[in-house]
Amino acid sequence: MAGHSCGDEHHQHGDEQTDAERANAFSLYLKIDTESVMCLNEAVDNSGKLVFKPWNERLNREKFVDSDVDEELLFNIPFTGNVKLKGIIVIGGGEGMDPSKMKLYKNRPSMTFDDVSCEPDQEFDLNPDPEGRLEYPTKVARFNQVEHLSIFFPTNFGAENSRIYYIGLRGEFTEMKRHGVTICNYETQANPSDHKTNLLDQMGHIIH
Template sequence: MAHEHNDHCGHEAHDHDHDHDAPGNLGPSDTLYPYIDFENVVALNAETEGRVAIKPWHERQSEEKFIESDADDQLILRVPFTGSVKLRAILLKTGPGEQTPDKVCIFANEDNLDFSDVSERKPIQEFDVPESRDVGEYAVKPAKFSNVTSVTLFFPGSLGGDTTRLYYVGFLGHWTERKTNPVITVYESQANLADHEKIQGMDGSFSAPQM
């Protein structure tokens, strides 16, 4: 499986203010921190709750609290959102040293992944994680993460340590309120056979508009 290199990994470990940062110390204007469903964040094979590493922007460099794997160096972190998200990037501060994960595999809307099946699933995207004490920004392919209700991060191993450690996990993107079956609602409320016949040009047969 090919890793994401070049534009995504080599120069992404950094810690500086972006042009899209909001005024003051709120962080990037498109941070998804306010829209995380903290009560349902799950960390598998972790010594502490997963949400301890999902911090406000001004705490991104803090190393006081962190997630660390337990039995070995594998770690799964599942983060649900309170609405639908178009994900733009994932932010990670990891380490130190050999406790840095060697890579991160990213899944969307997989709410039941565990270690028994995660290795059999192909992630939507994955990145090598450089050894650094700074916050790295990993830009995902927006088209692949355009309707996300949860993100699962799988860290399959460390750079040689017995455990893997995460100090900070953040998300950038656009949040919208979750709607319930919007397409079905529209068609049920507006279905008119005569109208559809005129639009579709069908000879008396009904055909739903092609999406």
């Protein structure tokens, strides 16, 4: 699979993992700043946020997002800290509405459809996956220190609109370092130039 330049490989979950283990693995939705999630071209306002839900609700058909004027959907997903993203699962709507491609962009907040022509950090060819058994592994070295993730679904399997029930994110989470603490650390470090100035001043006072 390493030879696939488009990154279209996937791993299929067998029975080697219990539901509890998968639920724990795909818990990054808890680290999303949900109120700030933006989904462009969603048919119903704020419905894009509904697809980030617990593993045991992935088959819930009551919460989903439909695309509006065409099949494209673009998610802007801010996290509450730093994420090392390792894998993604996507459950689509069936009947041709499943997304057929996925492009990932790291740390490019507020992307619009005008921005998706730029080179993605990774892209995948997707397969219909009604039960959420296919995981698309990311290039982990590239998706380290992710504060914001944009996911673009440009096409589906032939329907006029796309539907997504679930997007599962697997990885590791690190709390964001507070900038104030960093500033204080810098301030407590000795500045040699300050000490030189003070020493010269003291010598001047002694001479006088």
